[in-house]
Amino acid sequence: MLLDGKIVANEKMTKIKSEIDSIKDKFKITPYLHLIQVGNNSASTIYANSKIKRGKKLGIEVELEKFDAIDQQLLVDHIKSLNAKKDVNGIMIESPLPDGMSFYEAVNNITFYKDSDGMTAYNQGNLSMKNEMIAPATARAVIDILEYYKVSGKRVCIINRSSVVGRPLAMLLLNRDYTVTICHSKTADIKKICRENDTVVVAVGSPAFLTMDYVTEQSTVIDVGINYSEEKITGDADFDGIKDFVENITPVPGGVGIVTATDIFENFLNGLKYQIENKK
Secondary structure, eight states: OBOOHHHHHHHHHHHHHHHHHHHHHHHOOOOEEEEEEESOOHHHHHHHHHHHHHHHHHTOEEEEEEESOOOHHHHHHHHHHHHTOTTOOEEEEOSOOOTTOOHHHHHTTSOGGGBTTOOSHHHHHHHTTTOOSSOOHHHHHHHHHHHHTTOOOSEEEEEOOOTTTHHHHHHHHHTTTOEEEEEOTTOSOHHHHHHTSSEEEEOSSOTTOBOGGGOOTTOEEEEOOOEEOSSOEEOSBOHHHHTTTSSEEOOSSSSHHHHHHHHHHHHHHHHHHHHHHTTO
């Protein structure tokens, strides 16, 4: 079965917009998400503009602030000034930052309830305590797809150990009583490990990496990869080679990515509700 992320995202968009509309009507505020981009990375600009468009659909004002160049300390100081503004409800730093700058140092200065990307150490640590108010959006998107389609099997292999996907996703899965295996570049017998699990989540940044050797007829494949070529956008799975063999698979595009784009705004909404409830 094709696990269509557009269906999941559209349902979530409807729910988020309903809550945002209710908040705007009740509290007479305009929810505001502030994006920061340093440099002129074209992919980063595309992602930022897509957030602006999605925010508009939800009734959220999203503004992109661009710096051609800024040093690390000035960026940190600027983030702290945004934290102090009550009319700024969410903050995101577009990645990558230019060479010589630390994305994680910058992100960790965002107040936890304004961290719409879910990347601060505070919010990531909260996942291990089963507090999922704000979680990395890509990891949350994988959970959303598994739950929406009621994918069977409680053994999951993740081929990724980053703080964006593998580590937070493992926590979210453990919170739901999955048995989780994380594989990476130093793992031996990855193909065998993948075949022994019910679901394989792949995020390695390599087109057609996941082939028939990694899966069985009962496998569910969640493809988090996004790879660009002149012809098209592809994931990390050999989609055409395995789609008719495995039990379930997400497409690229139209799978995890579109749900991730929506889950950023679920994080934003959860942070906004926290600010209202706690008068922040």
